[in-house]
Amino acid sequence: MPDSAVIALDAMGGDFGPEVVIPAAAKVLSGKGALRIILVGDEERLRACADKHRIPLDDRLTIQHASEVVEMHDEPALAMRKKKDSSMRVAINQVHDGVADAVVSAGNTGALMATAKFVLKTLPGIDRPAICTTIPSKDSHTQMLDLGANVDCTAEHLFQFAVMGSVLTEAIDNLPNPRVGLLNIGSEAMKGNAQVKAADEYLADAPLNYIGFVEGDDIYSDKVDVVVCDGFVGNISLKTAEGVARLISYYMKQEFKQGLYNRLAGLIALPVLNAFRKRIDPNAYNGASLLGLKGIVVKSHGGADVNAYANAIEIAVLEVNKSVPQQIQEHIQPLLERQSA
């Protein structure tokens, strides 16, 4: 049955909590008859918020009470140990207990990763989960991982990320045999650090569509479908891109403000500039996957709006319907057997 899934939402997470989560849930439910959503959080607040938005609670949209909230500034390990009745933890428990198929949260990324790893555990053959997100490219998009979960990575970790990224891309982008590239500072084999060079050798032998090293600018081209890197480099690359996009918007606004002609030109170009701005809006690609866990976990931007949060729910539904964790396990298993042979 298409789109049949139960999704648990950490309804208190993110900058706007239920004010964004509940309307986003209603939006996704209206298009998917076989979908059920569990809102996890303070029952009273959730009911009041649903009432306010005239969104009826029924058997497809239910509430699971949780008394605590993980704050953005909470230290991940501490949040995990101390806030056992947080909306984040209880939402993840729904997946662990088989009540839900996936969880979506816009809360503290570190706490989400730590708690999900602790409650759900990693798949056999996966040492560390990774965060994977969609990046716009010229005429398509790229999946990139890891984006901050793992600061120091060995070649084995990078190899596992490559397998997970390939499986995810095949599943959610419906792209068979996606091109996998390893992020490096040059395309020649002699360049790069020791981990990257060793991972390159592993990947050359693996049953993946591995295309070799790619550079930072290739992420935004259409040369590669899955870009693999450690979390330190991935996070800095992602933040760099955000900084550049903001800088360019700022420059553009400045140019269109100087003098009467430029202001008029800006007014005339406004619809085009708005369409353009929409295209570089990070909300358009909201929903990062925590891969390598025994369960599906999707992270939304903290500042996501209703449409963006709905997008993150859609990604979770896709991963449920494509059984992403099972597929990762199936792909990793023969590689493990080969290694130990």
Next chain:
Amino acid sequence: MPDSAVIALDAMGGDFGPEVVIPAAAKVLSGKGALRIILVGDEERLRACADKHRIPLDDRLTIQHASEVVEMHDEPALAMRKKKDSSMRVAINQVHDGVADAVVSAGNTGALMATAKFVLKTLPGIDRPAICTTIPSKDSHTQMLDLGANVDCTAEHLFQFAVMGSVLTEAIDNLPNPRVGLLNIGSEAMKGNAQVKAADEYLADAPLNYIGFVEGDDIYSDKVDVVVCDGFVGNISLKTAEGVARLISYYMKQEFKQGLYNRLAGLIALPVLNAFRKRIDPNAYNGASLLGLKGIVVKSHGGADVNAYANAIEIAVLEVNKSVPQQIQEHIQPLLERQSA
């Protein structure tokens, strides 16, 4: 005497060789009466090129013959060992022999770094030279290092980069006590890899205006003047920025091409868009400094045009007049004495 300097140019390096280098030399010479330039390369070709551009060779613009050329695809170590009469090597020799005060090259970066390090040697207290370049920010710009010379860096290396970047920024941007930040994946002290955390401790004690960790998007803000990172991360961040800028230009062109209204709007907005494009043109900031050597070496983009190459020469002149290598040595010396005390 202001702007008094002798600059050796690797006139054969870069995509356009003397066709760009000679007009750029003439441009800079016309504005600086006390400057002398030595063009290094194939004498016959250089004479022909100068004739073609009607640029007179005199005692301020001379030729030093070199029979070989380092190609972009040459392996750095091999180029250094085998091409002893390359325009790059001979130009660096001019600095080593005290004939020139600085060298500028648009050639193969790896070969330039390897040869400069071999011929000129590093300053006492500096383990490895670093590449530093100017990055545009909102209303100013940022200096960032290392950008690819050093793949794996210890905390000590990062510390040395911070000192060198601070000295360079004070000298060429005329900015006393520049704010130095360490590139990391979060501003909290608990985040980051071991090298970054240890470098943070060193820097907290140093007589620099160290402001702590900065993130990828801060490079393009006005929060920091000098951004320090290892060459792997720096190169990927820089290439990411190039990729994003190209992607955004591509999207914008696409938007302004769809339908009659958009085309007309694009025509009207053209002067504004061109002014904007000029602002994000990497040529505007051409000229990366190889720091930590016993001599001044400036790297130009391979594809630099005349104005961009002239900019790289201007940076070399500034570094000569501010005695950047001597200043780095003076700043590093007391830190070394403190360490060994």
